[in-house]
Amino acid sequence: MSKSLQKQSERKKAYSSVSKHVERIDGKEKVDGTVEYGDDLVFPDVKHVKLCRATIPHGKLVDVDPSAALELPGVRRVITRKDIYELQDEIGYNPYYGPAIKDQPVLALDKVHYIGDPVAAVIADERDIAEEAIDLIDVTYDEMDFCEDVDDALADDAPIIHEEFEAADTFPDLEQVEGGRDTNEAFQFNLRYGDVDAALEEAAHVFENTYRSPPVQHMPFEPFVATARANQDGTMEIWTPNQSPHFVRNEIASMFNMPQSKVRVRVPQVGGSYGMKLYAKTEPIIALCAYLTDETVKLKMDIEESFSTITRHGTKIVLKTGVADDGTILGRKCDVYYDTGAYAEIGPRITKKSGYTAAGPYEIENVSIDSHCVYTNKPPAGAFRGFGVPQLVTAYEAQMETIAVELGLDPTEYRKRLGYKEGSTHPTSVPVKSVGLVECIEAVEEAMEWDKPLEQPDDPALKRGRAIACGYKACITPSSSGALVIVSGDGSVTVHSSSVEIGQGVKTTLAQLVCEGFGIDIDYVDVAQPDTATSPFDTITAGSRTTFHMGNAVMRAVDDAKDQMRGIAARTWGVAANEITVEDGVVSHADSGNEMSLGDAVKAEFGKAGGTLLGRGYFTTEGGHHDPETGQADKVTVFWFFGATGAVVDVDTETGKVYVRELQNAADVGQAIDPDRVRGQILGGAAHALGQSLHEEMVFDYGQQTNQQLLDYKVPSFRDMPEKVGNHIVEVDHPDGPYGAKGVGETGSFAVSPAIGNAILNATGADVKAIPYTPERVLDAVQEAEDK
Incomplete structure (x- = not known):
């Protein structure tokens, strides 16, 4: 020791x-x-809110006629853009909100931007009455062309989703976010370190690959639910299971042009979130309903509405890497595209903070990163466990495996050789401290008995493989x-x-x-x-x-x-x-x-x-100085945290079905305040990522999600977990952490997908460049590998 x-x-x-x-x-x-969860709270004479949502992906809002809905007994009011315009004149109400860009209206004003965009709010005595009433609202649209993905959105002839947008100017780490006009790129982060073009020219081998991941849903047990009351003394009270109560308070105060001290946000027990209930979601609309009616109002969404409210970013990631004959990475060029959906939400922060890590936790002398936050006509994408990092890890770890295999190198030793050590330099020129990357890989190796040969299944159709992947992430700073x-x-x-x-x-x-x-x-x-x-x-x-x-x-x-x-x-x-x-x-x-x-x-x-x-x-x-053109900085994050996962899989070469037999997860947590609970967090992150690896995927057809319910959108259950799972704590003290502690909530989610994908490659030679690893994708890749 x-x-x-x-x-x-x-x-x-x-x-x-x-x-x-x-x-x-x-x-x-x-x-x-x-x-008591949010839905358990009892309020006398509470009224219920349901939202009427857009049925087209993009178009001008011509008319919203609530007259038929208002005739339904029990309906108290239907709120539309007309009410918002009147409130703007009365109190200077600002209908737009968002943590990075103020681009999302509380209800659609001039346009709708995705199927599911709220158009009107019904307030009724009972929830089922409100639900019935929304079908009676007559909405007229003038349909427009729409952008299905980032490639559509960045095309020269793409329809513009937001003609102009304004930066929120809320968080100091987003000071680079600016407003925009006539562009579908909400934000771009650039990082330059060394001379990548020269490095690629010099390299003995150049690898260029494109990796994709789809939008997925958070799927906590508790969907959105919130209650609001506007009091006679001019104060507003909100009860909401939200991860950022002070942000919600400040946002609502800003929208209503009232002092922050007049808004009170109370948080009941939260039934899970994984980032879904971060920043303002349901709170702006229930605050508006409460203000306009002087009633206590409650909005409770169902699972399908959660799909229409917030998602995880789909990504397209292009990596071009030049290496020497011994595998040394001379340069890596990363083009990262985050599909932020119809509204930016926190996409710019993900684009920047995760963009820092796109080249991976490896010593590379020349790095170029262009990270893009792109509007499309899909539901908004925001914070999700891992904050954009798991998509990146899936890409760079797949390419690391490909490079090692092509050059005849041991993939795990290759990672340990190039991986960050204490004092390594990040591409922002900042030294990396409190580094447990290699220790995480070694913990997984030990748990998997890496030195022992892997036994193959008796069934000749099944091919067994194993692999280890690793990743890292920054913490929000300042x-x-x-x-x-x-x-x-x-x-x-x-x-x-x-x-x-x-x-x-x-x-x-x-x-x-x-x-x-x-x-x-x-x-x-x-x-x-x-x-x-x-x-x-x-x-x-x-x-x-x-x-x-x-x-x-x-x-x-x-x-x-x-x-x-x-x-x-x-x-x-x-x-x-x-x-x-x-x-x-x-x-x-x-x-x-x-x-x-x-x-x-x-x-x-x-x-x-x-x-x-x-x-x-x-x-x-405290934050540091950042050069907006090169991304160079004197302070990037208060700490980095590292994780690794090893996977053993069986691949049915006749059907493409993947069976995960073993997962070993390790996380550098600095100091485990409670080791058992820390291991539970590592396991939770890995279980979450397992579903995204194997079957979770929001599927869209003409802007409409076609699997917007749990019958079609499969999340992992306990039975989907492999029989053999290990969760291992690595403790490399951080000098400024409480008793040396860092964070752990996301680390287990980093490397599950690439570990499984690389194990598929190890078993069959099939290189699958998109998740989830569905039987169809895997079978196509297996057949392609066999045909080579």
């Missing part, structure tokens, strides 16, 4: 709560069914988190933060950090649900940033409370504050032997009746 690992191991033994498994503090209520810890007179602690529990266990993680900081039992800690009226600002709960950012904020809040306790004890005992320690739940002064509990310290300040001591903590990561 190295000295650094030995020191890390000794430090772990000293922890009381960190690096240990504890039961989830929200586990019991989830098991016994008492937890961003901010704030936390409050409130110590009560009995020594118990309440944590207030805007980090949202979406199933990942953040409540328990933050509680563990508090326990470690104060030296108390977890039964004495409660973590409140996010509420913008009481919870400090947090950028978002996404991007594997929460443990790092909010964890640091919570630790600083604990330290602030402990500093106050030292001051209280110093005044009480007449000693110096720096001589006082707060640990193991006790405030003590060694020289005098004086000590008191945390609760006693609070009472010493506020009296025997008790009080509350408030600790505040804030943590912000």
